[in-house]
Amino acid sequence: MEIPQEMIAAFERRNTGKKIFYLPNREHPEEIVCELEKDPDGRWSTAVALIGKSKAHVHMHTREIYCVINGELDIYQGKSGAAYRYKAGDGINQIVPFTPHWAEGVGAPAEVLVVALPAWTPEDHILVDEQGAPLPAAH
Numbered sequence: 001m002e003i004p005q006e007m008i009a010a011f012e013r014r015n016t017g018k019k020i021f022y023l024p025n026r027e028h029p030e031e032i033v034c035e036l037e038k039d040p041d042g043r044w045s046t047a048v049a050l051i052g053k054s055k056a057h058v059h060m061h062t063r064e065i066y067c068v069i070n071g072e073l074d075i076y077q078g079k080s081g082a083a084y085r086y087k088a089g090d091g092i093n094q095i096v097p098f099t100p101h102w103a104e105g106v107g108a109p110a111e112v113l114v115v116a117l118p119a120w121t122p123e124d125h126i127l128v129d130e131q132g133a134p135l136p137a138a139h
Helices: 005-014
Strands: 020-023 031-038 045-051 063-070 072-077 082-087 091-095 101-105 110-117
Touching (some): 005 031, 005 045, 045 101, 063 072, 063 082, 072 091, 072 110, 101 110
Antiparallel strands (some): 020 031, 031 045, 063 091, 063 110, 072 082, 072 101
């Protein structure tokens, strides 16, 4: 689910001056991640994400803890793709390294607070298929 331009603009206004990642790209984002704070030693980071539908991915190092701020979110985890639905105010147990996962807003993009241990990096956001197999590198 692509994120509507008016939601992108509001998200950018609320997060002016912060580092923002547009996934898969700025022109057609399905997920936007804004880094709120990052430990100087890389031990942890916090971010807010606007998720229409994220791509299946794994982290080799990072554990993530989600808390839905606005909307509803379906989280798919593991090679079975087990689905869990969360609404605003719900905290989500941590997603551990090597666990394939992706998320999708229910009816509309959802806003999520993310705590990452150690800090999230783009290099540790590895796209996979829904069974966890790495995708071929784009050329």
